[in-house]
Amino acid sequence: MTDVIQMRGVAKSYQNFQLDHIDLTLPAGEIMGLVGVNGAGKSTTLRILMGLIAPDSGSVNVLGHSLPEQQVEAKRDVGFASEDMRLYKHKNLAWHMNFVQSFFPSWDNRYAQHLAQKFGLPLDQNLKGFSHGQRVKAALLLLLARRPGLLILDEPTTGLDPVARSEVLEELAEVLENENRSVLFSSHNTHDVEQLSDSITFLHDGRVLASEDIESFLEKWRCVRCKGDIDPQALQSSNLAEFRRSGSLINLKLDNYNDSTAAWLQSKGLEVVEVLRMTLEEIFIANVKRGRAQ
């Protein structure tokens, strides 16, 4: 399988922020969520991939094209949507469809009509009268109908109410399920990512904390409740993300949990009371806490 995105050692410094040697790989046909809190560096990473920002160092390859040298070729087959993508409020959706079609020979008009119907978008109404959710859907339609080989979406669900968010996600999930699409999208929200993605990259403070398929994350992380008294220093391990006393219990958040972990805890004098699976949100927070401590 070929990779549609390869970033190697990409760095970018701003006055108060540093994107720190980012390695990112997206295999063809996969959907990856880039998750991080505000200011983690998600937009900067996506903008570097679109050739909108030049990195200070490192290499970037998109759809087999080296950036920035071959960005014209790369962009032809990439659909990029971000919050600052402007649609013309005084034109209707049909006008926008014609407009995009005139630039992209790959435009699929039947598919565009199908999506307009599916998203419930009127073709003849000026976008001024569209709700925010309708505008997000219109922007997605204009991207998807170009049938790009790679979609890069910067926080596609930001600013949507819960109902519109769930509609956009459901429709996007359905559209993507039926197509062999490669997608990289950013989000603050692990629930959005869980619905859509095959894999997740957690970004924090300009660094990649972890990057894996969702199943692996869910398999490897556990919250372990133990009885006993122990100095946290005695449990120091790169797998321990959190140590918290709660009454007579100790709560541990552990990465790379396996059969030998309980035996290891017992050897430290702890009695394992309960082992719980963690949600992706809990795993994200544990990753951030561990990242801060390192």
Ligand SMILES: Nc1ncnc2c1ncn2[C@@H]1O[C@H](COP(=O)(O)OP(=O)(O)OP(=O)(O)O)[C@@H](O)[C@H]1O
């Ligand atoms: N042109 C710039 N000049 C200086 N600093 C910048 C510039 N662009 C971004 N930054 C800084 O880089 C950091 C990362 O910003 P970025 O927009 O990539 O984060 P993000 O993860 O997308 O955040 P959000 O979720 O809030 O959109 C921020 O601290 C921001 O202030």
